[in-house]
Every structure is written in C-alpha cells, then in structure tokens.
Amino acid sequence: MGKYRMLLKAAVKKQKGSIIGIFLLMFVLALCLFSALTVYISGMDSVENEMNRLGFGDFTVWVSRQPDRLPTEIENLPDVDHVLTQPLIFAGYEINGSYSDNEGQLIVYDGSVPYRFLTAEGEELPTPEIKPGTVYISPALCSVFDVQIGDTVQFELSRSNGIKSLTVAGYFADAFMGSSMIDMKSFLISDPDWEEMQRTIYEAADVDALGRVGAMLHIFQRADSALGEPDFHRQIYESTDISLYTEFSYRKESILSYMLLLQNILSGFLIAFSIVLLILCFIIIGHSLSVVVEQEKRDMAILKTMGQSGGGLRSVYLALYGGTVLLGLLLGLTFSQSVAGLLAKAMVSSTGMLIERMFPTGLIMAILLGILLLFALFLFACTEKILRIAPIQTIQESFNTKKVRSAFRKKSLGLDIALRELLSGKRKYIALCLISAFLVLFLSVIGRMGTWLGSNGEGLMNTFSVADHDLGVQPFNSSVPMDEIERIINWYSPIQETYELAMQSVTVNGQEYTANVLNDTKWFHVLSGNVCDGNSILITDTVASELNLAIGDIVQVASGGRMETYQVSGIYQCANGMGSNIGMSIQGYSKIGDITGFIWCYHYILENGSVRDYAMAYLQEHYRGIDVHTNSWSGLDGIVFVMHALIVVIYLIAALFILVAVALTAGKLLQSETGKMAIYKSMGLSSGRLRLSFAFRFLLVVMIGAGIGIVLSAFCADNVVESIFKMFGIGEFSSGFSVLGTVLPMVIIPLLFFGFALAFSAKIKRVSIVNLIAQNDE
C-alpha cells in the first residue's frame, strides 16, 4: 500500500492543476443540476400538496350566478365522489392606480380552508384574524402592482358608488392562482366585508352590477370510476346545465402548469444546460486524462521496468480522477440544497407561495449514482492505455511528429505558427473544438428563444394571443362611448385595423374549452389548413392531440345546451390556457349561442404601436366600466426577466467552464512546449508574439467548433425548441438569423477561449532561453 500512497501523492503533486479544474467542473455541474432538480421536484410537490390540502378537485369549475342545486346535481352523477363549494365574488379591482386586466376573486376567510400566511419574503406566519376593512393578497401582486402592506385595493361592485376599498394587511399562499403567471387573483377578506359586498351586488340592478357572486366548484372523481378525464368532463357538462354558469374551468394539471410556469422554465433550462455541462465534463476529463497519460508514459514505462504492474498504475489514476469527480459531485450536491432554498425564496414573488424545499432523495441519489457509474466506466476506458504501455519501446520512442504542410509568411507569422501547431497536433485540440461546438449550440438555442421572446415578450404574447393587436378595449355595458374612445386612440396613433373578439365557454366532443370568436377570422394565426367559417372551427395543436383530431375531422361543439356539428378547418396558434381553446367565426358560434349578449372586446392595430401604453393609461384614468389592455399579461415581465437573467447566468457558467477547459489544456501544452518556446525566443520572437500565436491556436480551433455549433443550431434548434414549447401549448417556433442567437455565441465563445488562453500564456514570459543551456548539460 505504501508504494501506491507514494505514487498517488506524486500524481496529486504533478496533476494538481488538473485536479482542481476537474473538481471545479464537477462542483458546478452538481450545483447546477441538483439545485434545478430540487426546485423542480419541490415545486411540483409543494404546489400539488398545497392544492390538495386546500381542497382543489380533480376538476374545478368557476361559476357565477349559479343555482344552489348545482353542486348537488353534480354530486349525484355516478362518477362524481363529492363536490366542495367555495363561495366567491368576482370583481374588477385597482391597486396603486393600476387597473387589473382580470377580475379578482374575493374569498371569505372563515378558517374552514387552511390557507398559509406569509411575509413578502416567503417566511411563514401564524394564521391571523382578518379584520374588517383589510384584505390578504398573493405575494405575486408585489411584482405585478408593486403593492405593499398598507396599500389600498379598490374593488368595483356596482356602477353607482359600489366601490369597496380594503387595506392590504398581509400575504397568503394561493395555490390555485397565486402565481404571477396567472392574471386571475384571489383575495381573502373578512366575513363582515363579504356580507356587505354581497349585499351591494344583490341590491344593484342587473345593468348596474359590476361584481358577480359565484363559487369555485371543486369536483372530485370517484376512486373506482373507470372514466378517463375527457369522458368525466363530458359527463359533467352533458348531464348538468353547469355550462350556463361556467366562467372558466381548470384541471389540476393545468393549474399546476400555470403556477409553476416560470419555475419550470428556469429549472428546465438549468437541467438542459446541466446535461450539456455533463457532456463537456466528459470531453474535458477525457482530454485531460489522455494528455496526462501521454506525458507520463515515459515515467510509467520506467516504473514498469521496475516491476510495477499496469493495473496498479491504472488504479492510481482511477483513484485520483474518480475521487476528484466524487468529491466535486458530493460537495456540489451539498451546496445545491442551499442554492435551491435561495431560489425558492427568491421566487416567492413569482410563484406566489413558498416552495417547501424537499430533498428528492430517491431521484437525486439515482441520478448521482448514474453519473458516478458513467464516470467510472469512462475513466476505466480512458486509463486502458496505461495497460498497453510497453516499457522499453516507450523509453526508446522518439518524437513521433507528423509532417504537415502550411505556409509561413512574414505578415501573418503568429497566425501561421498557430496553424502549424494545430495541424501537427490535431488530437490535442479536438476537445476544445467539441466544447465550443456544444456551448455555441446550446447558447444559440437559448439566444434564438430570447430573440423570439423579444425585448418586451412580444413573441410570447403573439403565441398566447388569439390574434395580434396593440390595444384591446372591452366595454362592460352598452353605455360606454366607443366612438369617443376610438377618437382618443386615433389621437395617439391612427388605427390601422380593428376587429372584435369574444371568449365563450364551449365543449368540443364533450370536453370543455374556451372558444375564441372573431368577427373577422383572417386574424387567427393559422398554422395549417384554412381559416374557419360558419360550418367549421379552428383547433390548436393541444386540442388536436387531446381529442385526437386532424384537419377535416367532424366534431360536436356545444354551448348552453345547444349542440352543432362542425368540421375542423385548420390548426391555429393560441397558447392561452395552455392551448386549450378553439377558434370560431361569429356565424359558426351563432348556431349554438346567442351573440347579442356578448361582451365584445375591440382589438386595435395602431400605426405606431409604441404609444399603446400612453393610450391605455389615459383611457384607464378617464373611463369607468371598460377594461383596456395591451398585448401583454402580468406574468410576461417575469418570464422576460427570467429568460434574460438565465441567458446571463448560462453565459457566466459557460465562461467558468471555458476557463477551466483552457486552464487544463493550456497548462499541459505549455508544459510540453517550454523548449520550443525557448527556441523561438532565441530566434528573436518576442513573448508577446508567442503568446498571441498560442492564443490564436485556441481561437482557430474554437471558431471551427463554433461554426459547427451554429450550423447544428440552424438545422435543429427550431425543431428542438418547438417540441419543448408544445408542452406549454405553443405549436410553432421558428427563428431566423439574430444577434443573440447567432452572432453573440459565435463571437463571445471564441473570444472567451482566446482571452483565457492569452491570460494563461503569461507563463511564456517566464520561459527563459537559459533552459536551452540547461538541456546541454543533461
């Protein structure tokens, strides 16, 4: 054992640069992967547990003005286990001068539902008593409306003095719609306020009422029910008149997806990036080991002549590299839990609830063991060469440099020397080429997504919107002077185009969806097929996949008890509700519903879209009874911010990886080229030119890798992103040339390699020509 300890000690001393580098890589990999995994798993579990704890059903329907008998009717269905009713009031609201696009849902807090109360920073608080005149809100509203404790929320209940002002007293975890990704928000209020508000709504004449009394109906499917989800929903909609009262409905999975949208985007990208990092780790470690074995070959051969077995030597390197990998992973895993905790807290303002950090032991251990096993096999394969070292042959081996051709010119001497070094030592640089290809590919994909998203999230909004628009105005009653409003909009910017939209709840083959009804169907984003007419509908990719439909298929669409047959005319793009919607024309919808009572939303496309925010602010300030919105939603800023922050973080991690990769490669190269550098110096080549030439090698090889990465990205990025986006209801993704997706990775990655190589080449300055004399005396 003594001799192995000695050999290991010597190897550690000689390879300490490589060991530190590999340790760092493994640490960052584990930190990135396990913190992202912990946040992802904990988020899913936390929100689902909280939803279950608060009584969210398998299927929850938001209804208004519903008859008292409705829950019992549903409960009597054969496959329904029970229905929980949570009364609420729908009312528009305004905070700090900003009017919300969506109605708030006021819930009386009587202690029967065990809500959790939080500080804005995500610390849990004991359950308070909600005093009259106060309201508890989701922490996500802090990021949307910049709201603080003590601010006032004004709820609009009726047109004639029906505004109720409540003071924000604190925050609660809203597992159903607390996320900043969801426009709808719940508010917890006291019983006396609830009674008063309900009275105000009931007392207002129908035409005067702005608020509505309703409920959340949490419907639970029987455990022994054989019905699939669509059939269960169909049973509820076809056997009761719930559709007459439905505002909207969500499956638990949809709410989960919405609640965790931002978090899943963040952790999803970090997990994807970790996989890229894992591949890079294999490349870097493989390269490092191969160079080390090459450099130590002679010493190993000498040891073999002294009777040391190849297996013994191999075990020294296995222990050294394996131990470093293990240590880096374990330490990264340990720290990842703190990072996950910090991430969970930092995301309270977007998730609207504190994600309880749970260590997903089984999964993480399985992944850790899997990675370790992969590395064990990889290291075993990389060290196999040690066994094949033939003692005498290796000791007597002369330089095996291959002759290559490349010209030398005075003007480009540094570059020409770099090119010659590359050509005559190709193998040494393959790892760098692969690393840059992978990094550029990944960063290009991320960049393409960033470009598609746009600086203000317009790309995302276009896929979520039914149709493009700059401004939308929805009057809640016929007394709103739309002519006047349009004159005002025209004053800000001439209106180019206008069309009208209404959103209605319908069932398609028994499954509940939102129908987007347009008076001018040309505005639908049709991906394939044709726009719809009076006899046809458009469906999204999500609906097509959920109901197994294709263009040309016949479907039954129903609303308010009337059903009609339509043909699917095409697939269109609208990611709203995770893509759970269809497109219809007025003529088409008229067959099953009465459009006279529609609350149309007027959409405007302006000549100068940049003035939309000013126009919106003016209209919001001067007109009551209208909802004015731009092509945006409250969660968009969060997504745009996270996406941009993610790009920065990923570039930083990439820079760290490049630093380590360059340190390992440059260190070994310089070590083996000290003599050559001294000769060049003796010929009068300055340290500066030698350093530049050295860094050029990295630049040249990395540019080849970057080129490969960009070509791969051009061929497959859109398809990869599109398949990921389909999970979020976005059916189409296409990106072209962009600075962020093409130029930036192509420039930044090679420059980072070049810069780090130049920095590490400082060693060349210390190479003394006297080394050449020392070699004389050998």
Add this chain to the structure above:
Amino acid sequence: MKEAVLSGKKITKSFGNNTVLHGIDAEIYAGDFTVIMGSSGSGKSTLLYAFSGMDRLSSGQLFYRGQDITNAAEKELTQLRAENFGFVFQRTHLISNLTLYENIQMAGLIGALSDKECKTRTDALITRMNLDGAKDRLPSQVSGGEAQRAAVARAAINKPAILFADEPTGALNKANSEEVLNLLSSLHSEGQSVLLVTHDKEAALRGNRILYLEDGTIIDEMSLSAYAGKDKSREEKLFAWLEGLGW
C-alpha cells in the same frame, strides 16, 4: 583598429551563492572568429549567454556596438536576437514540427527579411549546407549532422552581427563535426563574426582569437592567423599555448 561588436566590463554572474563569472573584461571584435576555451565547469557557456544577452548579468556592463544593453528591455534584446544575433546550440534545438527548410526560413521571417529575400536566402543556404535531400524532412527524420547544419544555416540566415555557437560539435561524430566546423569557417571567411565556445582543440583551431577561461576568469588569450585549412604551425602554436595553461 577593429570594431568591438560586444564589450563586457566586469561581467559577474552568480547563481545563488555560487559565482560563476568573476568580473570579466572582454571584447569581441567584428570579423573575428573568437573561441572561448576552458575545461568543463569553467563558465564558458555562461559567459557566452551573458555576452548574448540571453542571461542577465549579476553585475557589470555589456555593450553592443558601444550601446549599453546591460539593462535593455526584453523587447530590445528580442530585436537584437531577431536581427543581429544568431545561435547554434550543442543540441540542435530545431522546432520539431517544422521541416529543416522551415526551421531556417522561420528565423529569416522573424528577422528583418522580406518573404522573398527569406526564400532566396533559405534556398541558397540549403544548397550551401548540402541539405537539398533533407530539407523537407522533420528534425526527427534526419541525421545529427544534417540537423546541426540546418541549425547553422538558421543562425546565419539573417547575416547576424555575431553568430554564437555553444559546443556545436559536442554531440556529433568526427565527420559531422568537421563538416559543421567547415561551414562556420566558411561563413567566417565571408566576414561573419563568430563566437564559439568549445573544449575541443580541433574546433578551437578554427578561431583566430582564443580566450582561455578558468574558474570564471579569462586567464589568457592568444591570436592565430585566419583558418585556411589544415596548418601544422597553427596547430602547434595553439597546442603549445594550451599546454602552457595546463590543458
């Protein structure tokens, strides 16, 4: 009067507590074939590298054509090496992944030659050094003699003010040594100043000025007529002088 290409005043070089050169005063003249002789460990290679500016002095002064280069910046020394100095080492120290031709060409390109001049001179040197058959081979693919001849050509391509040669025949057999020394003599006959360090009497015979170094001090020097082939009287003069110094 001969022009001093290099002048050293009180050149001292120490490595830690070990002083190798003790305040040497010496001048190397243009057009001379100067030889530094001495036994192993006498400090002759150290003196050569001190004179060439490759190694900094511990104390003393060094002048190149009257200009003090003792504390010259690395940039100045680099330019001197590129344009005015040429080196031949005991081990050839050729760049392993360049052919012999490219090794010679490289020195010209680093120096002041244009691409065209460099090619012309490289071609000429290849022929002169009898390397036509080996010019496209890598250093690992040629004999020691061929490699050292290429090294001499590399040192000579820029027509340096002085060509330093540190035991250039130390690793060669007799025939190859003779060939390399003939080349140095031939270059000298064309006006090339040479500073050769050797402990080989046969090599020393090529010089016209011999400095004898012992324990870091020049204890004596002698002059010979210019080398013009085997000359018994020159041999006797040098060997007698060396014998007198206890060689």
